Amino acid sequence: MIKSLKTQRLIIRPLQQTDTGALFHLYKEQNAETVSGFTAFKNLEAAGKYVAGLIGMNKTGLSYHWAIELADQKTVVGFCNFYLPAPHLIGLRCCETAYGLLVPHQKLGYMHEALTECIKFMIKQNGFYRFEASVSPMNPASMILLEKLGFVKEGLQRKKWLSGAERHDMLAYALLADALRSD
Numbered sequence: 001m002i003k004s005l006k007t008q009r010l011i012i013r014p015l016q017q018t019d020t021g022a023l024f025h026l027y028k029e030q031n032a033e034t035v036s037g038f039t040a041f042k043n044l045e046a047a048g049k050y051v052a053g054l055i056g057m058n059k060t061g062l063s064y065h066w067a068i069e070l071a072d073q074k075t076v077v078g079f080c081n082f083y084l085p086a087p088h089l090i091g092l093r094c095c096e097t098a099y100g101l102l103v104p105h106q107k108l109g110y111m112h113e114a115l116t117e118c119i120k121f122m123i124k125q126n127g128f129y130r131f132e133a134s135v136s137p138m139n140p141a142s143m144i145l146l147e148k149l150g151f152v153k154e155g156l157q158r159k160k161w162l163s164g165a166e167r168h169d170m171l172a173y174a175l176l177a178d179a180l181r182s183d
Contacts, residue, residue, distance in 0.1 A: 001125075002066070005121055007114070007117050009113060010113055011070075012066045013069065015058065015067050017048065017051055021047075022079075023047055024044050026102055054081070063081065063083045066081070068080060068111075070110075077105040077110060080114050081097065082095045082131075083098070094131075096133065097118075097119075119131055130174055132174045133151060134160060157172050
């Protein structure tokens with residue numbers, strides 16, 4: 001069951017419909033499609049439908065979608081998601097993470113803080129063992145973040161993401177719970 005998490009600077013809470021505007025702006029920012037592999041929303045209504053779908057997925061227990069707020073301002077600055085495999089593969093205890101921060105809040109350590117807390121939750125509450133992330137080769141900041149968290153680059157995923165009509169390569173990263181526990 002998804003629940004709110006807290007750190008000294010952040011509240012990491014389940015996604016709400018009121019977060020639509022922040023998610024819309026995140027993907028409208030410069031280079032979002034290239035850096036994330038995600039096609040920007042055409043309008044706020046499309047973003048709202050997407051958020052409604054993510055909220056519905058939270059209820060299934062097969063994925064976790066959090067909004068990241070600054071604790072002292074209650075301002076949404078980003079998002080953190082964990083996608084679990086198909087129900088018949090749940091016993092593998094693997095998941096894929098995706099995340100994003102609005103540009104003014106990048107490079108301040110917020111995402112490191114949020115991902116650390118979310119990963120600890122996924123291990124403790126759900127017994128997850130392997131965390132995967134796909135990163136655009138054009139997103140060095142994300143590669144640095146993942147490596148600081150203990151993720152290891154495992155290889156190139158050729159033409160994995162479709163952005164508009166164009167396919168992009170992604171780099172595969174993974175973190176094993178054992179590596180996190182040994183720190």
